[in-house]
Amino acid sequence: MVKKVIMEDKKVQVTQQGYDELAAELMELTEEKRPSVVSRLERARQEGDLKENSDYTSAREELDFLDGRIDELKHVIDNAEIIKNASKGAVGVGNCVVVQINGDTHEYNIVGEWEADPMEKKISNESPLGKQLVGKKVGEEIEVDAPAGKIVYKILEIK
Numbered sequence: 001m002v003k004k005v006i007m008e009d010k011k012v013q014v015t016q017q018g019y020d021e022l023a024a025e026l027m028e029l030t031e032e033k034r035p036s037v038v039s040r041l042e043r044a045r046q047e048g049d050l051k052e053n054s055d056y057t058s059a060r061e062e063l064d065f066l067d068g069r070i071d072e073l074k075h076v077i078d079n080a081e082i083i084k085n086a087s088k089g090a091v092g093v094g095n096c097v098v099v100q101i102n103g104d105t106h107e108y109n110i111v112g113e114w115e116a117d118p119m120e121k122k123i124s125n126e127s128p129l130g131k132q133l134v135g136k137k138v139g140e141e142i143e144v145d146a147p148a149g150k151i152v153y154k155i156l157e158i159k
Contacts, residue, residue: 011081013093018115019082025039026073033146037063076114083112088158091133093125098157099133105156110134129153 014022037059043054086094091110098107109122110133116124123130132142133155141154 010079012076012079012114013083014076014080015094015111017083019080019109022076022080022114023075026070026077029070029073034063034066034070037066068154078103089137091136091155091158093134096159097133097155098159099153100156101151101153108133111132116148 010024019040041056041059041063042118044053044059044061066147083092083094086092088095091097093110093112094144095110096103096107097110100106107121110125110130111122113124113126116122116127125131125134129144131146133153136155137144138155138158143152
C-alpha cells in the first residue's frame with residue numbers, strides 16, 4: 001500500500017525558468033513515461049502468476065514512484081509563486097549573486113527550493129548559504145558554518 005504524504009498548501013517560490021522546467025517534467029511524466037509504464041504493467045499482468053513475475057513487480061514499483069513524483073509536481077505547480085522582477089538592491093530569489101570567498105570569485109543563482117542544483121551553481125533560498133545571502137546587499141559579508149569550519153562570503157555584485 002502506498003502512503004500519501006500530505007503537503008502544506010504554502011506558496012512555493014520559483015523563477016519562470018524553474019516553473020517551465022517543472023511543467024515540462026510533469027508533461028513528460030504524464031504524457032510519455034506513465035503511459036509507457038502502464039502498458040508494461042498490462043503486458044506483465046497477462047503473463048500469469050503475479051507473485052513470481054518480476055517484471056510486474058518492477059513495473060508496479062516504477063508506477064508508484066512516477067505517481068508520487070506527478071503528485072509532487074502538481075502540488076508545486078498549483079502553489080507556485082513565480083518571481084518575476086528580482087530586486088537588484090538586495091539578494092533574493094531570481095538574483096545572481098557574485099561573492100568572494102578566500103580571494104576567489106564565485107557566482108550563484110538564488111532559486112526556489114524545487115529548482116536548486118548545486119552542480120549548476122543554483123542554490124536554494126532555503127539552503128544554509130541561501131538563507132544567509134537573502135536580504136543582504138553589495139559589500140556585506142556573511143559567515144556560513146561548513147564542515148571545514150566557518151566560511152566568509154563577501155557580496156561583490158547582485159545581478
